[in-house]
Amino acid sequence: MGVRKLLEVNGLKRYFSLGKNQLLKAIDDVSFEIYEGETFGLVGESGCGKSTTGRTVIGLYPPTQGEVLYEGKNVHKLKGKELQRFNMKMQMIFQDPYASLNPRMIVADIITESMEINGSYSRRERHERAHELLEMVGLNKEHANRFPHEFSGGQRQRIGIARALASNPQMVIADEPISALDVSVQAQVVNLMKRLQRERNLSYLFIAHDLAMVKHISDRIGVMYLGNLVELTTSDQLYKNPKHPYTQALLSAIPVPDPDVELSRERIQIEGDVPSPINPPAGCVFRTRCPLAKPVCAEQKPVWQEVASQHYVACHLYN
Amino acid sequence: MEKKKLLEVEGLRVSFQTHGGTVQAVRGVSFSLHEGETLAVVGESGCGKSVTARSIMRLIPEHIGRITEGHIRFQDKDLTALTEKQMRELRGSQISMIFQDSMTALNPTITIGEQIMEGIIRHQKVSRQEAREQAVETLKLVGIANPESRLKQYLHQFSGGMRQRIMIAIAFVCRPKILIADEPTTALDVTIQAQILDLFKRLQEQTGVSIIMITHDLGVVAKIANRVNVMYAGQVVESGAVRDIFYHPQHPYTRGLLGSMPRLDSERDIPLKSIPGTPPDLFAPPQGCAFAARCEYALEVCGRYQPETTTVCERHRVACWLQDPRAKNIWPQRDEATG
Numbered sequence: 047m048g049v050r051k052l053l054e055v056n057g058l059k060r061y062f063s064l065g066k067n068q069l070l071k072a073i074d075d076v077s078f079e080i081y082e083g084e085t086f087g088l089v090g091e092s093g094c095g096k097s098t099t100g101r102t103v104i105g106l107y108p109p110t111q112g113e114v115l116y117e118g119k120n121v122h123k124l125k126g127k128e129l130q131r132f133n134m135k136m137q138m139i140f141q142d143p144y145a146s147l148n149p150r151m152i153v154a155d156i157i158t159e160s161m162e163i164n165g166s167y168s169r170r171e172r173h174e175r176a177h178e179l180l181e182m183v184g185l186n187k188e189h190a191n192r193f194p195h196e197f198s199g200g201q202r203q204r205i206g207i208a209r210a211l212a213s214n215p216q217m218v219i220a221d222e223p224i225s226a227l228d229v230s231v232q233a234q235v236v237n238l239m240k241r242l243q244r245e246r247n248l249s250y251l252f253i254a255h256d257l258a259m260v261k262h263i264s265d266r267i268g269v270m271y272l273g274n275l276v277e278l279t280t281s282d283q284l285y286k287n288p289k290h291p292y293t294q295a296l297l298s299a300i301p302v303p304d305p306d307v308e309l310s311r312e313r314i315q316i317e318g319d320v321p322s323p324i325n326p327p328a329g330c331v332f333r334t335r336c337p338l339a340k341p342v343c344a345e346q347k348p349v350w351q352e353v354a355s356q357h358y359v360a361c362h363l364y365n
Numbered sequence: 366m367e368k369k370k371l372l373e374v375e376g377l378r379v380s381f382q383t384h385g386g387t388v389q390a391v392r393g394v395s396f397s398l399h400e401g402e403t404l405a406v407v408g409e410s411g412c413g414k415s416v417t418a419r420s421i422m423r424l425i426p427e428h429i430g431r432i433t434e435g436h437i438r439f440q441d442k443d444l445t446a447l448t449e450k451q452m453r454e455l456r457g458s459q460i461s462m463i464f465q466d467s468m469t470a471l472n473p474t475i476t477i478g479e480q481i482m483e484g485i486i487r488h489q490k491v492s493r494q495e496a497r498e499q500a501v502e503t504l505k506l507v508g509i510a511n512p513e514s515r516l517k518q519y520l521h522q523f524s525g526g527m528r529q530r531i532m533i534a535i536a537f538v539c540r541p542k543i544l545i546a547d548e549p550t551t552a553l554d555v556t557i558q559a560q561i562l563d564l565f566k567r568l569q570e571q572t573g574v575s576i577i578m579i580t581h582d583l584g585v586v587a588k589i590a591n592r593v594n595v596m597y598a599g600q601v602v603e604s605g606a607v608r609d610i611f612y613h614p615q616h617p618y619t620r621g622l623l624g625s626m627p628r629l630d631s632e633r634d635i636p637l638k639s640i641p642g643t644p645p646d647l648f649a650p651p652q653g654c655a656f657a658a659r660c661e662y663a664l665e666v667c668g669r670y671q672p673e674t675t676t677v678c679e680r681h682r683v684a685c686w687l688q689d690p691r692a693k694n695i696w697p698q699r700d701e702a703t704g
Contacts, residue, residue, distance in 0.1 A: 091554035198643045228409035229581060233625035233639035240636065255554070258584075262627035262637070285629055299559040301584030303626050305607045308588045315563075316556055319524040 052217055052249050053080040053103065058112035060095075060102050070324050072098040074273035074331075075112075077350065080217070085243065085250040087264030087281065089257050089296075091320060094270040096253045100219045103251065104136055116217075134160065137210035141222035143202035147194040153180070153205055154190035160213045179208040184238060200231035207238065217249040225254060236263055257300055261285055266356075269293050272331040273323055275350070279357040289359045292316075292332045330362065338363060371542060371575050372398040372421070377435035379416050379425060386648045390416040392599035394435070398543065403569065403576040405586040405607075407622070408596035411644060414579045417596075418545045421577075422462050423452045439543075458488040461536035465548040467528035471520050477531050478516030484538050503538045506571075507531075507564060526557035530564065537568065544568075545577045550585065562589055583626055587611060592680070595619045598645050598655035601674075605681030615683040617660045654686065662687060 060073040073095040080086045088096045101107050103114050105121050114121040116132060124132050137160075140146035147156055154176035161167045161175065177187035183204040194202055203223060210218050220239070224232040240263065242248060254260050260267055261281045268278040269290065277290040288294045295316040302308055316335045321327055327334050333343040340362060348360045379391040391413040398404050406414045419425055421437055423444060437444040439460070444452070456462075464470035472480060481500040485491060491499075497516070504512035507530040520528060529549060536544060546565070550558040566589060568574060578589060586593055586607065593610040595603040595618065603616040614620045624638030642659040645651050651658065657667035667686050674684045686692055 091556065200643065229583075230409065230621055230625045230640035231643070233627075233637035234641070236627075237636045237639055257555075258627045258629050261629055262631070295556060297629065299555040300629060301559075301562070301582070301588040302628060302630070303583035303587050303611065303623065304628070305587040305590075305611050308584075313559065315559070317560075319526055319557065320554070 050082040051079055052082050052117060053251075054115040054118075055079070055099075055103060056113050056115070058099070058102060058114065059110045060098055060107055061110045064324065068324055071273050071326055072323060073102065074326070075350075076268075076270070076273075076275045077112075078268050078275065078278060080249050080251060082216070082249055083243070083247045084265045085252055085263055087260035087267040088251065088253045088270060089255060089260045089267060090270035091255060091296075093272075093320060093323060095273040095323075096255075096270050097221050099270070100138070100221050100251060100253050104138055104219050105132075130164075134164070134213040135215050136217045136219065137213060137215040139203075139206050139210050139218060139220040139223045142226055143199045143206060144194075144226075146206055147202055149194055152191050152193055153197075156194070156205065157190075157209045157212050159209070164213070175212065176208075179211055180205075182211065182242070183208045184234075198231075199227050200234055203227060203235050204238065207235075207242070211242065211246070214246075215248070217251065219251045219253070221253045222255070223252075224259065225256065232259070239263065257296060269296065272320060272326055274331050274360065275358075276332065276361065277357075277359045279354075283354075283357055287354075287357075289353060289357065289364065290332075290361050291336050291338050291363070295335075295337075330360075368399040368401060370397050371400050371439070373436075373438040374417070374421070375436045375438070377417065377420060377437065378433045379413075379420050379430060380433055381430045383429070388647050389650055390430075390599055390647060391420065392647075392650060394596075394599070394601050396594055396601060396604060398575050398577060400542075400575055401569065401573045402591040403565075403578055403589055404592045404594065405590035406577060406579045406594045406596060407581060407583065407586055409581060409644065411647070412596040413599040414596050415547050418462070418547055418577060418579055421545060422456060422460060423447070423449075424462070454488075457484045457536070457541065458539045459541050460543045460545065461539075461541040463529075463532050463536050463544065463546040463549050465551050467525070467532045467552075468520070470532060471528065471535075473520045476517055476519055477523075481516070481531070481535050481538050484535060488539050499538060500534075503534045504531075506568070507534045507537070508560075509534070525553055526560060529553060529557075529561055533561075533564065533568075537574075540572060541574065543575050543577065545579070547579045548581070549578070551580070551582070558585075565589060583611075583623065595622070598650060599647060600655065600684065602656065602685070603681075603683045605677070605683075609677070609681040613677075613681075615677055615681075615688065616656075616685050617662050617687070618656045621659075654684075664692060 055078050058073055058076045062070040062072055064070055076099055090096045102109055108122055154173050157176045157179055158172040161172050176190050180187055180189055185204055224235050252263055264281045267281050267284045268275050271292050277293045288297055295314045298314045318335050321334055329345050330343040330348050333339040342362050348362045350360045353359050353364045375395050377391055377394045381388045381390055394417055408414045420432055432445050482496040485496040485499050501512045509515055509530055550561050590607045593607055594601045597618050603619045621640040640659055645655050653668040653670055654672050657663045664686055672684045672686045674682050675688045676682050
């Protein structure tokens with residue numbers, strides 16, 4: 047793992063206005079860092095704000111409050127040449143391999159569109175690069191002149207990865223890159239992402255709801271709940287020693303593909319559903335479902351603090 | 366321990382006419398379901414698991430799809446031979462189905478009370494009052510608080526997990542003998558999924574209903590199933606008790622599926638065992654074993670002839686040429702997971 051800090055997210059908030067004075071708090075105070083060559087996993091259930099975080103980090107949304115620093119520079123204040131350079135350095139892979147590729151473009155043009163926008167490459171150079179990239183992601187150059195509909199979901203996701211790599215990025219944001227794929231194909235894509243990371247010293251922000259897969263691929267993991275980061279630590283620590291009651295419940299809710307383990311396992315049951323982010327509970331957002339909630343949880347928002355080396359939690363149990 | 370056979374599917378073949386030609390979605394599926402058990406059907410998209418389930422319910426759209434061969438026996442009746450009218454008597458009262466997406470499977474313009482009572486009124490000669498009481502009872506059973514007032518509400522007033530409970534209530538209100546659940550928890554978050562799976566277990570314990578659970582998630586299978594059918598390209602390639610499938614898998618595809626899932630307790634730096642390639646095109650299924658093209662152990666015979674289904678041990682069956690006595694023994698004896 048490298049030590050150079052690439053990305054720093056400080057107190058990021060992103061609210062969406064729904065009219066009638068209603069405010070949807072998609073992200074409400076999220077801070078984390080990503081170092082060179084590492085994979086940072088962001089997990090949580092639907093509506094927890096993990097995708098919004100990814101999109102705000104790459105600059106698709108402006109933040110309501112807080113800042114995103116990439117190599118020390120505020121991403122949302124970049125202009126002109128600097129913005130263009132940032133756009134080359136950070137790329138994104140999307141969830142839906144069907145919707146994220148233009149059906150009217152051939153694969154070679156899809157992959158090298160960023161080079162075309164850059165303007166300094168000839169068509170021939172671009173197509174040579176496309177061939178190289180296709181081979182890198184396990185397809186071959188005959189695929190370059192085909193259209194997206196001629197490919198399976200897993201192959202399309204490889205095309206999406208090739209496109210993200212075309213501009214030689216340092217960091218790739220992968221937003222649920224495998225959740226639309228079948229199990230055996232998921233493993234292919236994850237193994238590919240890991241190999242590319244080794245070869246090119248990439249950093250990943252890996253966003254997913256599948257905690258087992260996130261644990262497999264990530265060095266460190268942040269757990270989100272209702273717009274808040276509730277716990278952040280190394281992936282081994284998170285699995286072996288989860289601190290936040292939500293993380294504990296999440297881990298115990300995931301069924302393990304092993305019948306004997308399933309039989310003997312004790313589960314931490316949490317009742318009910320995730321509350322609406324439009325009027326999130328005051329104090330700790332998890333308190334309405336938390337089996338260990340105390341009166342103070344309704345009054346004060348828990349402080350984000352380091353409870354052990356490299357282990358951050360926002361929970362009143364550790365105050 | 367051997368319980369009575371409730372449902373028996375034999376040599377089922379289903380095909381669909383499309384613009385691109387005929388798709389052979391299910392190609393000779395046989396299995397049986399016993400009283401009080403949960404049978405999981407696993408496989409990847411397009412393997413025919415949902416089509417098999419819909420064939421049992423006779424919900425294959427008739428203008429494009431057809432059961433071309435095979436029998437489905439339920440209580441001395443062959444479901445493939447029943448008229449639509451006879452079938453309607455069975456649906457909901459004897460065999461019920463739960464779908465993945467509650468938002469499209471239920472009617473948004475009718476109160477959930479009406480939707481639950483519809484089945485009772487259709488199948489039993491009871492008054493509306495009595496039907497309402499049964500509906501309330503069933504809502505309680507599936508874990509919905511304040512059932513009396515909830516009956517008057519509409520679908521959009523419930524969360525995703527609650528909607529799934531309501532769908533289970535609708536399917537269960539006439540106390541059918543078989544519940545077929547097609548990916549019932551796939552659209553749900555894991556904490557909600559855990560609640561719903563517990564509900565299935567509880568319903569089975571309380572009423573002895575048999576469940577066919579269609580899923581692609583082996584974690585769900587391990588949690589809920591007694592027996593498992595592994596499907597690939599429209600066929601059952603391996604079937605057996607849940608422990609046979611997880612601890613002594615025989616078919617290379619089953620082994621591949623198990624290896625490609627990361628586990629929370631597994632080491633990080635070991636790459637996942639992926640299966641190369643993609644499933645075959647069912648417009649023109651391969652002549653031999655459908656998995657041969659992706660199988661690292663494929664023999665010459667695999668590409669030419671379909672493997673027969675052989676019995677490994679009691680009720681553990683596998684369709685693979687590697688089981689043939691003439692094939693080399695590939696797996697380290699009864700393998701490492703035995704202990």
